[in-house]
Amino acid sequence: MKRAAWLLAFACGTVAAEPRVFRLDPAHTFVHFEVLHFGTSTLRGRIGPVDGAVTLDTAAKRGELGLRIRTATVDTGLRVLDSRLREPDLLAVEAYPEAYFVSRSFRFDGDAVAEVRGEFTLRNVSVPLSLKALRFACRDEGARRRCGGDFEGFVDRGDFGMSFGLPLIANRTRLLVTVEALSD
């Protein structure tokens, strides 16, 4: 009995220690941005769905992640604004159709991902970006595992050369990445 329990614990431990590969669920993976307009109200937009994959090793507290963000999918609820955002001085979707976020530095709080630090590339400009988890959880879905959460980070849009409307439309941009992924 003791031996069986020990073997079981060992087996489970081994399985859990293996890195698992997850694919992003396009129905639940978007990048939302928020910018303060004239210091008064928050302008919001959504980009996505986002493609990508995540590798999680909760036992070893390691992870890797790559996101491909097609910037032409920008959606603010206003077509004229979406078209304006796609122009060369803003998202420049023709010259740079994709933005990227790549990370190999995950911080865990217990079994939950607490922070993902990596490099964000937009308009061919790369900056370090830390995304902190506002929430994160996993659950089983049949034989697969679904993990997801909300992650928050901040960038200055001017760093990417997007200076239109500064400073009346704020430089500081809040990114809210809502993400879910399913194990293979």
Added chain:
Amino acid sequence: MRRALALLLVAAAAQAEPVGYALDLTHTFVTVEVVHGGLSTTRLRFDRKQGTLEVDRAAGTGRVEVTLEMASVKSGVEAFDRQLQGPDFFDVAAHPTARFVGDRFSFAGNRVAEVAGTLTLKGRSEAVVLKATNFDCYTSPLFKREVCGGDFTATVARSRFGLGGLPALAPDEVRLLVQVEGVRL
């Protein structure tokens, strides 16, 4: 002196008049945040809306009315939008619009801090209090007029509006994020 005082009173009386604002629909959006299965947040946005806004800052009163076209719900996933429009959720065929009437304004100094009112959704009316997280007024270089606006939030139990479906997939409490700007008429 008396005349000056009288003038001052007249000026105060003039200031106390309610001021009407036309909602700037390009900076007025209602977003609903729903946590999906305890994992990530789904944001729903309603793209077609109309409304009116009146504020009397001297008297500390105001009135706002916003009507949302429920068929204009956008989650970023079309299949989900169709599900939301259907009879199990918003049932837009039977209830094409939702309406918020805010008629009890609270001010902190010159700024709107809270708007209490009634939200009518799917045939049910319930009290909702919107709390300001931002509020300010500025002179718009585009309109050459005063613009006032802000961000407001409220937490709402969706079951109170007959929208309690799929409790395992989403909690009863959802969060409203309201961006609003109005141009002085």
